[in-house]
Amino acid sequence: MDAIDLSLVDLLRGNARLSYAELARQVGLSAPAVHERVGKLESSGVVRGYRADVAPESIGLGVTALIGIVEDSGADTDDMLESLRVLPEIESCYFMAGVESFLLKARVGTIAELEQLIVRLNRTPGVASTRTTIALSTKWENRPQPVGPAVG
Amino acid sequence: MDAIDLSLVDLLRGNARLSYAELARQVGLSAPAVHERVGKLESSGVVRGYRADVAPESIGLGVTALIGIVEDSGADTDDMLESLRVLPEIESCYFMAGVESFLLKARVGTIAELEQLIVRLNRTPGVASTRTTIALSTKWENRPQPVGPAVG
DNA sequence: CACTCTCTGTGGATGCCATCGACCTGAGCC
DNA sequence: GGCTCAGGTCGATGGCATCCACAGAGAGTG
Numbered sequence: 110m111d112a113i114d115l116s117l118v119d120l121l122r123g124n125a126r127l128s129y130a131e132l133a134r135q136v137g138l139s140a141p142a143v144h145e146r147v148g149k150l151e152s153s154g155v156v157r158g159y160r161a162d163v164a165p166e167s168i169g170l171g172v173t174a175l176i177g178i179v180e181d182s183g184a185d186t187d188d189m190l191e192s193l194r195v196l197p198e199i200e201s202c203y204f205m206a207g208v209e210s211f212l213l214k215a216r217v218g219t220i221a222e223l224e225q226l227i228v229r230l231n232r233t234p235g236v237a238s239t240r241t242t243i244a245l246s247t248k249w250e251n252r253p254q255p256v257g258p259a260v261g
Numbered sequence: 262m263d264a265i266d267l268s269l270v271d272l273l274r275g276n277a278r279l280s281y282a283e284l285a286r287q288v289g290l291s292a293p294a295v296h297e298r299v300g301k302l303e304s305s306g307v308v309r310g311y312r313a314d315v316a317p318e319s320i321g322l323g324v325t326a327l328i329g330i331v332e333d334s335g336a337d338t339d340d341m342l343e344s345l346r347v348l349p350e351i352e353s354c355y356f357m358a359g360v361e362s363f364l365l366k367a368r369v370g371t372i373a374e375l376e377q378l379i380v381r382l383n384r385t386p387g388v389a390s391t392r393t394t395i396a397l398s399t400k401w402e403n404r405p406q407p408v409g410p411a412v413g
Numbered sequence: 414c415a416c417t418c419t420c421t422g423t424g425g426a427t428g429c430c431a432t433c434g435a436c437c438t439g440a441g442c443c
Numbered sequence: 444g445g446c447t448c449a450g451g452t453c454g455a456t457g458g459c460a461t462c463c464a465c466a467g468a469g470a471g472t473g
Contacts, residue, residue, distance in 0.1 A: 110319070110320075115320070118313065118315055118320060121312075121313035121315075122312055122313050122315055123310075123312075124310065124311055124312075125277040125278060125311035125312050125313045126277060126278060126311045128429090128430065128431085129430075129431065129432090130429075130430055130431085131430095138451080138452095139451075139452055139453080140430075140431075140432085141431085141432070141433085141451085141452080141453090142450070142451055142452080144431070144432070145450075145451090146450090154316055154319070155315060155316055155319040155320070156313050156314070156315055156316075157314045157315065157316055158275075158276065158313075158314045159276055159277035159278045159311060159312070159313050159314065160273075160274055160275075160276075160277050160311070160312055160314055160403070160405065161270065161273035161274045161277045161308050161310075161311055162308070162309045162310045162311065162312055163270055163273075163274055163307060163308055163309065163405075164306055164307055164308075164309055167262070167306070167307040168262075168267065168270060168307070168408045169408065170406070170408070173355065175355070175357075175364060190400060193400075194400075194401070197406040197407070198406065199404075200402075200403055200404050200405075200406065201399075201401065201402040201403060201404070202399075202400040202401050202402075203325065203327070203396040203397075203398070203399055203400065203402075204396065204397050204398045204399075204400060205327075205394050205395070205396055205397060206394060206395045206396075206397055207394045209394075211400075212327060212394070212396070216406065242357050242358060242359045242361075242364070243357070243358045244355040244356065244357055244358075244364070245355075245356050245357060245358055246355070246356045247353070247354075247355055247356075248342060248345075248346075248354040248355065248356055248363075249346075249353065249354050250352075250353040250354075250355075251312070251352055251353060251403060252351070252352050252353070253312065253315075253352075254322070254349040254350065254352065254368065255349070256320045256321065256322070280458090280459065280460085281459075281460065281461090282458075282459055282460080290422075290423095291422070291423055291424080292459075292460075292461085293422085293423075293424090293460090293461070293462085293463095294421070294422055294423075296460070296461070297421075297422085298421095414473100415472100415473090416471105416472085416473085417470105417471090417472090418469105418470090418471090419468105419469090419470090419471105420467105420468090420469090420470105421466105421467090421468090422465105422466080422467080422468095423464105423465085423466075423467100424463105424464095424465090424466105425462105425463090425464095426461100426462085426463090427460100427461090427462085428459105428460090428461090428462105429458105429459085429460080429461095430457105430458085430459070430460085431456100431457090431458080431459085432455100432456090432457090432458100433454105433455090433456090433457105434453105434454095434455090435452105435453090435454090436451105436452085436453085436454105437450105437451080437452075437453095438449105438450090438451075438452100439448105439449095439450100439451100440447100440448090440449090441446105441447090441448090442445105442446085442447090443444105443445090443446085443447105
């Protein structure tokens, strides 16, 4: 991970569909060299993949909620994780410090679907309680913060 | 947004670097047709961009925190938003229902940097109080949920 | 029904890009 | 010095992006 790798990471966080030729121009290397570097970033786990950033409301996921989960004392955290993992509505799952062991970001189409999700969560073994707050609007999300040196 | 558009969106959410030729094979259209459709999805705002998914700890952002913000009564929400927007550490910003008007997801390198961020937030005009919880680990994040029909 | 307009598709042509292999170069080390 | 290796360049080639001309389906209209 030298400065050029950081530049490549920055460029790809900004636009994952840049061609190797374009990346090469930006960082001042040849296309094969960039190809090699990006391949290594991928196989070493620095770059985990490439995702289209899609407006959720345009694919019928207009309701965003954050759900904190308090575990039962003695609950098996790994089992709970597996129960959470199979729920597709849960986009993100953080294991937190504090009373609420998990913080989930869920995305559904309607409030009714959110209700169903919460019911399911409360029925999940190991869940003592849930606390849901609704996001009225998403001001921004997953904004990449620049890490590399400035790239001309 | 017909079924083919949804398939394209799904495919690109899974791998944003798929070639138009490959997308075309997957959905059963010609490459120019797919090119046209994706272009329209982009210009209509359904697809907002393409991002490399980078392991944050590998670029020196190993600390994730969620920060709730309570506004002063009478605070100007738009002004606050602008103050938040210039802080690069804030990756996501939701306007919430509830006591805490904003919920921020912040990513920093060290606990010391988190402390500085919190201090800055508490000094920001309009902020009555903040409540920070640290994510001990990220189980998953921004997992795309399939929306289109199954794609062979 | 027939005409036409529009939308969305296909197929072909062309130039750029991804990718492979051969080779070069400088650093570290015996 | 001479070996070795990591990581670069260059050149070739086949595939892809992209442009263009044109075809066919459907909606609206006389």
